[in-house]
Amino acid sequence: MFDFGFSELIVIAVVMLIVVGPERLPKVARTAGHLLGRLQRYVTDVKSDIQREMQLEDLKKLQQQVEQQARELESSVRSQMNSVEADLGKTAAEVQSSVAIAANESSAAAPVAVEQATTVPLAPAGGASETAALPANPAPVDGASAEPSPQLELGLGPAPSPGQTAEKV
Incomplete structure (x- = not known):
């Protein structure tokens, strides 16, 4: 802004010496x-305050952008x-309906299957083929609990003993 050369500063110093005096x-x-x-410190402080305000304004804008992006992401x-939950609900309903249909079909065929599964052919020593009916719920042996085996829970029928074979349903 002000362009002072060395010669101009000398002229100003001489004028000051004459006006003010050497003492x-x-x-x-x-x-x-x-x-x-x-004056320089004041100008520097004003510049830094302005710069801080500009940075604060930029930070506020950045914060608003981040908040907006977070809302959009959320x-x-x-x-x-919600769409995954809806799809999962549909799938669960379809599975429940297919299980209900399978349960209805298996309950209609269950008496026949139980009757066929409890009839086990026995091979007598003479070679004649005979069938013996097994009870549907055998009594526990030696204090064992009468809980159904996993095969019964799955509806696969009782497990055949090693010397016996069950007829296929």
């Missing part, structure tokens, strides 16, 4: 130096979660 010139120069230092995750 008060050092005091005036020191006071002028202090005032210029304060809404997209929720919508996808």
Whole structure:
């Protein structure tokens, strides 16, 4: 802004020496130096305040953008979660209906299957083929619990003993 050369500064110093005088010139120069230092610090502080305000404004804009993106992400995750839950609900309903249909079909065929599964052919020593009916729920042996085996829970029928074979249903 101000362009002072060395020769111009010499002219200003000579004028100051003549106007102020040699006795008060050092005091005036020191006071002028202090005032210029304060002015420079004030200008630096104003610049840094303006820069801080600009950075604060930029940070607020960035924070708003991040919040908006977080809201968008949350809404997209929720919508996808809702669609997955709906698909899962449909699948669960289909599985339940197919299980209900299978249960109805198996309950209609269960008496025949139980009757066929409990009839086990025995091979007598003479070679004649005979069948013996086994009870549907045998009594526990030696204090064992009468809980159904996993095969019974799955509806696969009782497990054949090693010397016996069950007829296929």
